[in-house]
Amino acid sequence: MEREDVVTAAPRERGRAALLVAAAAGASAGTSYVVMWLATHTLTKADATVFLTVLSVLFFAYGLLSGLATEVTRSAAAAQRDASAVGPSLWRVGAVSAVACSAALVLFVLVWHGRLLGPDATVADAWPVALLLGLGVLGYTFHSTAVGALTGRRQWSGTATVIGAEASLRLGLTAIAALVGAGMLGMVAGSTASALAVVLVLTLAPSVRRAMGTATDCPGRVLAWRISQSMLAQASAAAVVVGFPVMLASTTSPAGYRDAAPLILAISLTRAPLLIPLNAVQGITVSYLVHAGRRFGRALVLVLGLITAVGTVGSLLAWAIGPWLMSTIFGADYRVDGWVLGLLTFSATLLAVLTVTGATCQATNRHAVFLGGWLVATASTLVLLLLPGTLEQRSVTALLGGPAVGLLLHVASLVRDRADTRERQDGDAHVPA
Numbered sequence: 001m002e003r004e005d006v007v008t009a010a011p012r013e014r015g016r017a018a019l020l021v022a023a024a025a026g027a028s029a030g031t032s033y034v035v036m037w038l039a040t041h042t043l044t045k046a047d048a049t050v051f052l053t054v055l056s057v058l059f060f061a062y063g064l065l066s067g068l069a070t071e072v073t074r075s076a077a078a079a080q081r082d083a084s085a086v087g088p089s090l091w092r093v094g095a096v097s098a099v100a101c102s103a104a105l106v107l108f109v110l111v112w113h114g115r116l117l118g119p120d121a122t123v124a125d126a127w128p129v130a131l132l133l134g135l136g137v138l139g140y141t142f143h144s145t146a147v148g149a150l151t152g153r154r155q156w157s158g159t160a161t162v163i164g165a166e167a168s169l170r171l172g173l174t175a176i177a178a179l180v181g182a183g184m185l186g187m188v189a190g191s192t193a194s195a196l197a198v199v200l201v202l203t204l205a206p207s208v209r210r211a212m213g214t215a216t217d218c219p220g221r222v223l224a225w226r227i228s229q230s231m232l233a234q235a236s237a238a239a240v241v242v243g244f245p246v247m248l249a250s251t252t253s254p255a256g257y258r259d260a261a262p263l264i265l266a267i268s269l270t271r272a273p274l275l276i277p278l279n280a281v282q283g284i285t286v287s288y289l290v291h292a293g294r295r296f297g298r299a300l301v302l303v304l305g306l307i308t309a310v311g312t313v314g315s316l317l318a319w320a321i322g323p324w325l326m327s328t329i330f331g332a333d334y335r336v337d338g339w340v341l342g343l344l345t346f347s348a349t350l351l352a353v354l355t356v357t358g359a360t361c362q363a364t365n366r367h368a369v370f371l372g373g374w375l376v377a378t379a380s381t382l383v384l385l386l387l388p389g390t391l392e393q394r395s396v397t398a399l400l401g402g403p404a405v406g407l408l409l410h411v412a413s414l415v416r417d418r419a420d421t422r423e424r425q426d427g428d429a430h431v432p433a
Helices: 011-042 045-082 090-111 113-117 123-152 156-179 183-204 206-212 220-241 244-250 261-269 272-292 297-330 338-363 367-385 391-429
Strands: none
Touching: 011 045, 011 156, 011 183, 011 261, 011 297, 045 090, 045 113, 045 123, 045 183, 045 220, 045 244, 045 261, 045 338, 090 113, 090 123, 090 206, 090 220, 113 123, 113 244, 123 156, 123 183, 123 206, 156 183, 156 206, 183 206, 220 244, 220 338, 220 367, 220 391, 244 261, 244 367, 244 391, 261 297, 261 338, 261 391, 297 338, 338 367, 338 391, 367 391
16 A cells, blocks of 8 residues: 555544645645735735735635535545546546636636726736736646545545645745745746646656546546536635635725725735635545545534634634734734724634535535535625625625525525435334334
């Protein structure tokens, strides 16, 4: 047995390997904080606003690709569990997805350049940013496919290697760009080029290449439909988790948004660093649920309770010491009121819970409910942003209300299905032998 392949390893060894994934995800989250700190200390407030908005677009695309990773996880886990690999190889899945997603993002940036880069930006100004984001998405598509393949096969150390390599390269390249004074475009280049770290991992790690060469559990047409559903749901999730600055810019006048960097930073601090850890946790959750069947109810309640408890404590701390921390770390120009930070942190907790309930719906083949919950959450968030009020009031209301509505849909479906299962079991128990 290879060291990476812990599918049949002892529970203690699997636990240690799974901790590697958590550590890599934590390092990635820490990298996001450092990148934001570098932006606020090396760029003007106007350039920082643009950079944080562009970064939200990049992380939105990464969030969309987590839908690819999650479905690949499910497919790889099911193919291994049932010894049924009848679909296309993951190399082919990754290549087709990479071309489609990178082209779509380049087109998006060129069309929306005025909102992303400022009202004075031209299409010529947008091309470098569009190409850099397209390159990042191209690499991250293969990153997501590899993470999904490794997580589905429960090869945790390989998963940690892929995640950790991207985070390390992102930190190094962005720091170099800041130190040499490369400006906003240089920092964008550092943040996007790091996605190509997966090329290095695929070159040096035979086990990762083998995982990418495995076939999926269903024909290509069925898999494509499931991936489309998953990515649409994750696009909705990413719009709320990390793409919110773009939604805010689209519903705010350019003059009112120009100096929104402090609020965008506060939103990003409670969301962007969550994206990759949540993706890793979501993949682990789907892999566990596929292998566990329906014996997961009590563990799921425990996980959701733990997330809520930790998030509540974090919200109180953000309310109490958040303003001091922001002004101390990022400067006096980036101070945000405590009530805003506290409620933004609690809204991030709702997103974490919604992510876990969504993963549960997907792993148990409730794809329509999984998709519906996130679509409702996104639509509700956008509608609430249209209400009158200050930037802070509108943002807090939308980020609390949207996820709450989606969460109600997921929980209602899970509870109803649980009740139906118990009713069937009770009926079977009373049938005479």
